[in-house]
Amino acid sequence: MTWIYHNGEFKSRDTIHVDIEDRGYQFGDGIYEVFRIYDQQLFEVDAHLQRLERSANEIKMHLPVSRDTLARDMHELVQRNDILNGIVYLQVTRGVAARYHGFPSSDVPTQMVAYVKNMPRPTEDMQQGVNAILIDDSRWLRCDIKSLNLLGNVLAKQTASEHGAFEAIQHRDGTVTEGSSSNVFMIQNGKVYTHPATNLILNGITRLKVLKLCQQLQLEVYEKSFSTEEILDADEVFITSTTSEIMPIKRVNDQDIGPGIPGPLTVKLQEAFEKEIQAV
Secondary structure, eight states: OOEEEETTEEEEGGGOOOOTTBHHHHHOOEEEEEEEEETTEETTHHHHHHHHHHHHHHTTOOOSSOHHHHHHHHHHHHHHHTOSSEEEEEEEEOOBOSSOSSOOOTTSOOEEEEEEEEOOOOHHHHHHOEEEEEEEOOSOSOTTSOBSOOHHHHHHHHHHHHTTOSEEEEEETTEEEEESSSEEEEEETTEEEEOOSSTTSOOOHHHHHHHHHHHHTTOEEEEOOOBHHHHHTOSEEEEEETTTEEEEEEEETTEESTTSSOOHHHHHHHHHHHHHHHTO
């Protein structure tokens, strides 16, 4: 049986139903997190839950349980489903209420659901590198909130797919922000650059881990914006996310990045990240 976490209880999948007036369904009025599972252990669970709490605060929504309780319940969900390597998807919406743009009354309970999914690590892509394209960033201005409003990201990812690319690297008036579902890093002359954690990007958990690894490896790292011209001229480019980990970009817009293979500093960071996984 597949177990689902629903409003604090563990239930079988076929008993879970979404109400047509759930505000997540009608408005995208909710937030979510995706946790990586390595050897049945959740990776960076505290960081994910801190970000979930921040997202909730930013949209003026109260989480129904504490971070400690959620961490315990997510671990139990993994164990109940006997998932070795995969993800946990956790979503919270503002609840079920008659359709009205304003918030429902405070006595309407939030709706929380989580499920697990087998997902192997993308080892081959991480070894060989992947392609990306550059596109305009047409999303809203609160990308720092991990909300359910992902249509802009979906359209960007679809555009990448239609061009045979793994990811769409977005930019605002020529300034690179982030990928459709990832953060973007550039390496030039041994220095690592990534867009600062403003409202224009999601402050990724893997992004934060990479910043720490750069410090440990004594790499110069700058949270500083860079242009589309600079990324095309970079020595190395990689993206980060919970599911893609540290993914080298070997080509952008049909132009090779460096020699068109994963660069030495990217590989060094991958090796350091691997040690972090093994230490979970």
